Amino acid sequence: MADRVTVIGWDGSPLGPTARAALKAATLVAGAPRHLDLPEVPPHAERVRLGSLAPAAARIAAHRGSAVVLADGDPGFFGVVRALRDPAHGLEVEVVPAVSAVSAAFARAGMPWDDARVVVATQRTLRRAVNVCRAHPKVAVLTSPGAGPAEIALLLGDVHRTFVICESLGTEREQVSVLTSDTVVQRRWTDPNLVIVVGGTGVSGGDGWLAGLDPAAAGHRGWGLEPAAYGQPLTGATPGPVPGTAPSVLPVPPSRDPRLRALQLAALGPRVGDLMWDVGVGDGLAGVEAARLGAAVIAVDRDLTTCALVAETARRHGVQVEVRHGIAPEVLPALPEPDVVRIGGGGHRTLVACADRRPQRLVTHALTRDQAEAAGRVLGGAGYEVRCTLVQTVELETRAWTEQGRGVAFLLVGSRPTALP
Template identity: 65%
Template sequence: MADRVTVIGWDGSPLSRAANAALSAATLVAGAAHHLALPEVPERAERIRLGSVDLAGRRIAAHRGSAVVLADGDPGFFGVVRTLRAPEHGLEVEVVPAVSPVAAAFARAGMPWDDAQIVVAHPRTLRRAVNVCRAHHKVAVLTSPGAGPAELALLLDGVHRTFVICEELGTDREQVTVLTSDRVADHSWRDPNVVIVIGGGPETTATGAWIAGRDPAYPRGVRGWALPADAYRDGGADTVGETGEGEFPGLRAAQLARLGPRTGDLVWDIGSGSGALAVEAARFGAAVLAVDSDPEACARTTAAARTFGVPVQVVQGRAPHVLERLPEPDVVRIGGGGVPVVTAVADRRPERIVTHASTRDEAEALGGALAANGYRVDCALLQTVELDTSAWSERERSVVFLLSGVRSDLAP
């Protein structure tokens, strides 16, 4: 095992005294081509071009002497430190950090970033990174070849955002460009770059933030979820009937529990009604696309999202036809439309689907459609009775069949 391993961050500025001391004593130096070309790298040292960090880790572990790993920015932030410390390498490292690309990007933009979401986009994770950009007001994206600004913008089609694109930070070719998302794909961008994606809600102005990656005023709004229908009447639903069939809080709670929306997901809410489920899924950090054929329901959903301060994209159209042009979902709630809509949704292969039925025959038909399309189906009969606590008398009774489908290849 190497006698000493020092990981040095580089941001284009002169190296610190500690970094220079570690390099001058190094017998092995690993890094990208531009790192190995630095004049501070000793001529006598063995050099390893960093391609696979795992392979480099094995070489470093077998080396006898002092090893240095050079990496861009802060190597402990989405960097090589985690890999080098992994059990298979067992390396104890000293870290000399530089300014991370994310910190540098926000500095160039003149913006605070303690409330930003930060994601890494590779071709295999690009869709989830895009969903975070849909769901949050401020996101920094560390890009990679094949998952850069143009690809982000194309997948955000129909969602307006502002991009701050920072190319080759810390070099002589550094460039910062501000564009709206609809214009980003018209350009070619140099790697590496960091993209700050802004939009999806008002800029926060509260001070006294205490937790990273959250609105400075977090937590705010109403505590809890599966809120009563009254909570959504400010969004334009004046009566319980206007919140939509099957939208009572008990059913909504069960649907959300089975969907399990989370950061990086895209939720379809088909038949959004009052927007209650769409808003609550968004409050879990998921991106939400709400669909309804009724323009008044679309307006209520938009108003509810505004009231609760969450971004929800609303699409007016009738399922199943409108679904053909929507981006791929992770989980879907179907508020109506019967077997044709269930079948169309199942064809898109989301991980989970929930829907409901008012009769056993309807439940059997919907469950059969889910099963025929490769989903493991569960069904429960939910009955709730709302009581007037002033007289402890029955106020309202709801009975509904809840159906949930989990894609068979994911079912435990």
């Protein structure tokens, strides 16, 4: 049985002496058809076409002789090396890398890529890959059949991006095309290809220090911050003091309470690859903070002034928030599938419509116990596990220790069993 395998990266350049020597001694060579047609592959060697990596790795491990695997670019970067290093195979892996497809694509485009996100799009991960393209200003997508440029553009819908599409990198058929996302679906694309998706808020410049870092990640520390941290005025207090307190003490509307927002975000857990709906946005900061955490966000509100405020706050802080002006639930059917949903307003029909889309998690709030019980019944009837917590916040002015504001709300969280992508 083979206990050692040499993995050779190929970027279209002539193979070096180490790679040629390994191929000359090989009794088994695995790779895509384009790799197996290379003149350096010995005619006497057994040839294995790489499809599903796990069965191929098992076959290589069972081979009696010298095994070589040919792969595009750097095989340690989203490549075959991970499958071969599975302890079950007992293989010692030697890697002879080449220039990665991502590095080559950005070189063709003349762009730096230390600030880019890199994702793999398969038919299983396509939606999450597209959500990354919604949320981040520069994304390299390693595509696959059925999850290529056209499918990415279709799922992006009205989100405008520029596509740099690199086909057959390193071969004589190499072609690099630059198009807007609305025109990508009008052409057929050759596999293999890689897509650089660029645009929106926050294309970074200057010196970076962490690969894949978005500008918003270097902004304010923490989340659940006061509106003033995002340049918004302290708005939203309703007239009239809290009963039994000094006349200056005003209630804080739940949709604008930063402490409640922090609890909502903690319950939702928005992450890279997720799409969050923020329906009835209040001050819009839940969506902005979810975008800072890496999620794609669609904010929906009936008020044009609120929509403009959310768009401006997101732009100022370098995050992508897609703002939809409309009345829920009527506007919701046109939106792409959410992973998590925050409902800050919209009433019973909106809650029903959101639950019907079956997001992984959903949060909302109620002002009375009766309202909380009614919302809990909707979520429970839709198959969610429901938790309800009475949240009370009291803001104190610390020089005189006087009460300045108070918020009280029932926080409802609906969750489904976790499903990993």
